Amino acid sequence: MTPHARIGATPLADFAAALFAAAGSHATEARIVADHLVEANLVGHDSHGVIRVPKYLDWVADGGLVPNRSARLVVDAGALAAVDGDFGYGQVIGRQAMAIAAERARVHGMAAVGIRNSGHLGRIGAWPEQLAEAGLVSVHFVNTSGFGILVAPFGGSDRRLSANPVAAGAPGPDGPIVLDIATSMTAEGKIQVARNKGERLPPGQVLDGKGNPTNEPAEFYRDPPGAILPFGGHKGSGLSLFCEILAGSLTGGGSSHPRNPTAWRLVNNMLTIAFDPARLGADGGFAADVARLAEWVRASRPAQAGGDVLLPGEIERRMKAERSAAGIPLDPETCRQLAAAAARAGVAVPAAIAEVAHD
Numbered sequence: 001m002t003p004h005a006r007i008g009a010t011p012l013a014d015f016a017a018a019l020f021a022a023a024g025s026h027a028t029e030a031r032i033v034a035d036h037l038v039e040a041n042l043v044g045h046d047s048h049g050v051i052r053v054p055k056y057l058d059w060v061a062d063g064g065l066v067p068n069r070s071a072r073l074v075v076d077a078g079a080l081a082a083v084d085g086d087f088g089y090g091q092v093i094g095r096q097a098m099a100i101a102a103e104r105a106r107v108h109g110m111a112a113v114g115i116r117n118s119g120h121l122g123r124i125g126a127w128p129e130q131l132a133e134a135g136l137v138s139v140h141f142v143n144t145s146g147f148g149i150l151v152a153p154f155g156g157s158d159r160r161l162s163a164n165p166v167a168a169g170a171p172g173p174d175g176p177i178v179l180d181i182a183t184s185m186t187a188e189g190k191i192q193v194a195r196n197k198g199e200r201l202p203p204g205q206v207l208d209g210k211g212n213p214t215n216e217p218a219e220f221y222r223d224p225p226g227a228i229l230p231f232g233g234h235k236g237s238g239l240s241l242f243c244e245i246l247a248g249s250l251t252g253g254g255s256s257h258p259r260n261p262t263a264w265r266l267v268n269n270m271l272t273i274a275f276d277p278a279r280l281g282a283d284g285g286f287a288a289d290v291a292r293l294a295e296w297v298r299a300s301r302p303a304q305a306g307g308d309v310l311l312p313g314e315i316e317r318r319m320k321a322e323r324s325a326a327g328i329p330l331d332p333e334t335c336r337q338l339a340a341a342a343a344r345a346g347v348a349v350p351a352a353i354a355e356v357a358h359d
């Protein structure tokens with residue numbers, strides 16, 4: 001088997017930024033998008049890392065994704081705000097919307113900010129992280145346009161819902177506590193990663209086109225296509241439905257439906273609710289209470305000898321430390337796709353990627 005490439009975060013981000021710049025993004029946008037994707041690789045979410053670069057470039061080429069857009073304020077009512085992303089890069093729109101949420105939560109104690117019509121918002125954990133680093137507590141509900149319909153509802157057998165991630169964040173004793181989960185058993189990107197690596201999926205995640213359980217990633221992409229199951233049976237399915245209502249129906253972005261006018265392009269909508277913990281009556285006790293909770297939960301006797309009880313966000317911090325030191329592993333298929341995209345754009349390919357791509 002061809003070995004994986006190992007590449008440092010900085011050269012990988014420079015390469016990705018050069019590709020986005022070649023596709024028309026101004027330098028700041030190219031850098032923001034590239035850094036977001038590489039950060040996803042660093043924290044271990046390869047499904048939302050540079051594997052996405054060729055897809056984003058295809059979407060720019062077909063007009064589904066529009067470079068150099070900014071979050072446009074469409075509702076401006078104090079603690080309530082909504083922005084339209086005008087189909088720009090979600091990494092830019094999300095960041096600007098979180099800055100609005102932070103500013104308003106400071107003024108009003110809380111803020112609810114809707115994002116509609118954004119390009120792919122990437123690793124949703126980036127958004128609670130941004131707010132937690134600003135000292136705020138937040139929850140986030142995300143849906144997709146009709147483009148991303150992938151998930152069977154509980155009791156169903158075909159695609160009706162999106163992967164619909166939910167995220168939450170809070171400042172914690174050792175850095176942000178960040179929960180970042182799709183409401184599907186797995187993210188679609190992880191099926192792509194498994195297919196690229198030639199691996200099988202764990203049981204109980206995916207149905208084939210006939211509604212039968214399968215662990216073969218290729219079955220998911222056949223015609224008729226397969227479906228991902230929601231996590232937690234009716235509970236995940238219900239949470240996913242509320243992602244559609246909160247992120248889609250409520251923000252004006254629309255719930256997932258194949259007849260949406262935006263269904264031909266990948267659109268993410270998100271509802272963010274952010275709180276300033278100093279303002280909700282915790283009387284300065286918020287940080288101490290969260291620290292006590294963290295200590296209490298972590299002190300649970302590990303279920304397996306040598307195991308660890310982790311807080312949400314911790315596994316990502318550990319992976320980031322490891323990959324910052326050792327480099328980011330990239331599988332051969334991802335290297336080939338990146339090299340092909342670079343050849344089309346006339347951008348030089350880092351040697352670490354070129355070697356694996358040409359093997």
Ligand code: NAD
Nearest residue numbers: 121122123124125163165178179180181182187310312313
């Ligand atoms: P996942 O199953 O890897 O779960 C990640 C979450 O679980 C994190 O909060 C992590 O800290 C926590 N976690 C993991 N292992 C843990 C442990 N041992 N103990 C305690 N907590 C632990 O994530 P996922 O559902 O596969 O989602 C992957 C990524 O895909 C996320 O970043 C998500 O935002 C992204 N996504 C994005 C979209 C989109 O439309 N933009 C759609 C779906 C998923």
